[in-house]
Amino acid sequence: MIDRRLNRRQISVLALSGIGSLGLGLPAVGNAQGDAYPSRSIKFVVPFPPGSGTDTTARMFARKIGELAGQPVTVENKPGGNGFIGVQAVMNAPADGYTVFLGSNSTLSTNAATFKKLPYDPIADFAPITLLSRGPCLIVVPSNSPYRTLNDLIVAARKRPGALNYASGSVSYTLYTEWLNELAKIKTTAINTKGAGEAINVTMAGTVDFSVVDASGAVELLKGGRLHALAYTAPERTPLLPDVPTSAEAGMPGYLAYNWVAAAVPTKTPPGAVKRLAALFEQAGASAEIKDYYSRQSTTLLMTGATEMRKYQIDEIARWKRLAATTGLELL
Template identity: 60%
Template sequence: MSDFSRDRRRLLLGTGAALAGAASLPGRAQAQAFPSHAMRFIVPFPPGSGTDITARLFAKSIGDLSGQAVTVENKPGGNGFIGVQTALNPPHDGHTVFIGSNSTLTTNAATFRKLPYDPIADFAPITLLSRGACLVIVPAASAHRSLADLVADARKRPGKLNYASGSMSYTLYSEWFNEMAKIKTAGINYKGAGEAVNAVLTGEVDFAVVDATGANELARSGRVRPLAFTAPKRSIVLPEVPTVGEAGYPDYLAFNWVAAAVSSKAPPAALEQLGALFAKAAQTPEIQAYYRKQGTELIMSSAPELRRYQAEEIERWKRLMGITGIELQ
């Protein structure tokens, strides 16, 4: 289990420190010091994505708190490279913030042979904003009633069961589970998370590891069967679904997450002010209510915690790429 997942208390302390910093700002005068003009939040995905929704929630709150306009610019395509490059372009004054995800800030570093940026060296972390767990789902008519059933069947028939993957991140999540459960299953790639979920819905595949928010309604309606929730605690949306810990795999904590970062060339003072603004924004009723309703964790880590989390994930994915034989992109 990661240090990040083990030590929730440390995270809360980090959040508390950030909030203390925000509280110590001398009100309006400090807010005007930074940002000193309009800000841009760069999102490497289309409007309506989970990352985009998070960006817009924080943009509104930070705009209200700072008195400066905060616009959200969607720069989708190119595996996130377009958005990354936009965020890294000058000026490097901290007013351009990258709202990225695990794919752009960790997975790409492990899966591309030649990545045109370095998510560690080129970005200065601000905070891990939120993270959402996944569901392990099977078709509604599947004979697998539990994660134990799925694993037992896979062990009896190595390589015969298959899983749907909507992106490289989900391929890695699935292969990570294969490694933990000591099973071998075959991956089938689809064009996006929606198609992967649909492949389970129609029975084209045996199972999939998918973002919980995209499968909750199907699970509640009985159109797919959820076997496990990949978080330490049960989902408030699907409380009847056991956690992976309850199913025997406590270290399998697969999350999709959203984080804020800026160019590493930005001045340290701007990083401090941004951390304080994001922490303060997270306490607004609108943001608190949204994440409660979604059943998604509002993390608000410190910058060093985000950096450690990035490094840990990159190391894990590189190791899995090496042992699974998945071809680099």
């Protein structure tokens, strides 16, 4: 059980890294050794393979922050083990600000609700920097599916509890779909796949009845007619798929499932380095290049700062823990 109360050190880190205290163009600050930070290359650790949404975000910010800091920023992919390999790489590195974790909802929230014994604490072990981006999901079915609306799917599922199945690319997607099941008062069966990409593939092939998937990975397939979308899990439609209804329009208000990416460092990182990193991320997020990129995506640039990121994490963990308990989800 994660203790949501913050200790004095965590509060100190949050206060130092919140965006309210930041200004663009802050001078370099000293690290624990007294050197100007950053005085050498910074490494972003991503717990997913190259090409993933988290990886793409990490590389965009690495390039821009490298320009702003005048030091190389590299991206190191450490996929596997439900994100544990990437987390461990960061935890084993010196807590000096030169190793930054670029994680997602799975490593920073849903893992806390789905594992009996998580080998790390996403709250206590990390000092938040900022929530970078957030992207909605899509509820999709095979292109030739008889279910043309979300209501069609729900009606069929209610008639045959447990008969319809869905592909789950990760524990996060299992939680998202079980949340849908709870709201719709239906029971469907999870078919686990080796990642989000395979979940999309088996849905296209008709091996499963439906799936909740990351919108960014499915847009082009929908445009090409290889999938059919029942709902977009955001308050407003996306111009990329103007004919796809929102969850509310499809009859499921409140179902707002998001994938998100955030930056954090080990809790013991010197506050000066955390503050400088936060300023660099804020400057990068304000750049024309990054703003322009996100204006063309289904993913939204957020740049919340540390305090809002921590609150969002805590709220997400509470939601998923409640859902795991009420749905009887088997913990890993």
